[in-house]
Amino acid sequence: MDNVQKTVWVTGASSGLGLHTAMALRDDGWQVIAGARSFTGGQKDGMTCLPLDVTDEESVREFCRRAAEIAPPDALVQCAGMLVLGSCEETRTEEFRRVMDTNWLGMVRVNREVLPVMRRRGGGKIVLFSSINGLMGIPFQSAYTASKHAIEGYAECLAMEVKPFGIQVMLVEPGDHRSGSDKYRPHAAAMTLESPYADAYESATARIHHDETNGSDPDVLGRKIARILDRKRIPFRKRIASADQHLAVYVHRFLGARINSVVLRKYYIKRTKKA
Ligand SMILES: NC(=O)c1ccc[n+]([C@@H]2O[C@H](COP(=O)([O-])OP(=O)(O)OC[C@H]3O[C@@H](n4cnc5c(N)ncnc54)[C@H](OP(=O)(O)O)[C@@H]3O)[C@@H](O)[C@H]2O)c1
Numbered sequence: 167m168d169n170v171q172k173t174v175w176v177t178g179a180s181s182g183l184g185l186h187t188a189m190a191l192r193d194d195g196w197q198v199i200a201g202a203r204s205f206t207g208g209q210k211d212g213m214t215c216l217p218l219d220v221t222d223e224e225s226v227r228e229f230c231r232r233a234a235e236i237a238p239p240d241a242l243v244q245c246a247g248m249l250v251l252g253s254c255e256e257t258r259t260e261e262f263r264r265v266m267d268t269n270w271l272g273m274v275r276v277n278r279e280v281l282p283v284m285r286r287r288g289g290g291k292i293v294l295f296s297s298i299n300g301l302m303g304i305p306f307q308s309a310y311t312a313s314k315h316a317i318e319g320y321a322e323c324l325a326m327e328v329k330p331f332g333i334q335v336m337l338v339e340p341g342d343h344r345s346g347s348d349k350y351r352p353h354a355a356a357m358t359l360e361s362p363y364a365d366a367y368e369s370a371t372a373r374i375h376h377d378e379t380n381g382s383d384p385d386v387l388g389r390k391i392a393r394i395l396d397r398k399r400i401p402f403r404k405r406i407a408s409a410d411q412h413l414a415v416y417v418h419r420f421l422g423a424r425i426n427s428v429v430l431r432k433y434y435i436k437r438t439k440k441a
Pocket of ligand 1: 244
């Protein structure tokens with residue numbers, strides 16, 4: 167990094183990949199202004215931590231106002247996210263809405279505050295956390311998958327629109343990383359033992375939990391993003407995943423969703439009676 171200290175605003179920076187990315191950027195010399203609901207304000211671990219609820223317009227405005235008073239963003243990294251596990255049939259509208267409101271509309275709200283600032287300054291870099299789920303579905307993660315697909319489409323539009331203003335956009339598509347907290351992965355209220363999907367659901371959620379617990383190293387992801395943000399030009403897509411998950415994306419793209427769904431179904435739902 168050059169001698170002039172750059173500033174990055176990071177959402178969802180109190181835990182998981184957001185925290186690891188924020189720490190890697192701090193270690194790389196960036197001034198980090200971090201946002202999350204659990205922050206109350208003040209300095210922590212060499213970062214400025216401000217309260218931010220991305221589902222609340224007023225909170226987003228207040229975060230951006232306070233952050234801009236400290237330093238405007240050379241880069242914005244949006245990691246705030248959550249998922250609700252459940253079958254498509256039984257996940258309630260309100261549960262779908264909560265996931266979309268946090269993962270996708272949360273990004274939209276923060277971008278709408280940050281874009282005018284970056285435009286006036288003649289440029290900036292925006293990093294949006296998607297997922298492998300932004301490229302293909304995984305059973306019992308439909309709300310999350312829909313939100314990440316929304317982010318993928320939204321980011322393509324955004325990148326084209328803001329390019330003339332010197333603003334670059336990058337989608338990060340992580341595979342499983344051993345960073346996420348179960349508190350951001352609630353089960354849909356209807357997913358009880360009485361559910362017609364109970365056996366398949368149990369098998370799939372055990373697999374999901376296993377893969378995350380044994381997932382890739384979040385520090386490595388944070389350092390990769392810090393290295394990329396140091397470049398003049400950043401790629402539009404950066405997938406950071408295990409070899410297996412890279413392969414799954416290629417199978418999905420080149421052999422089609424139908425073949426991929428046979429493979430994925432076997433992988434996630436193989437030991438069930440009802441499935
Ligand atoms: N971990 C993985 O394997 C993985 C894989 C692919 C993609 N991702 C993506 O990476 C990002 C981080 O996920 P993670 O699993 O590593 O972390 P995580 O432990 O699930 O943390 C989620 C973060 O989002 C914040 N958050 C949740 N709701 C928020 C809201 N309404 N407003 C502001 N902040 C909010 C939480 O902070 P507060 O509770 O303090 O607000 C927390 O810092 C997400 O976008 C996720 O989809 C993760």
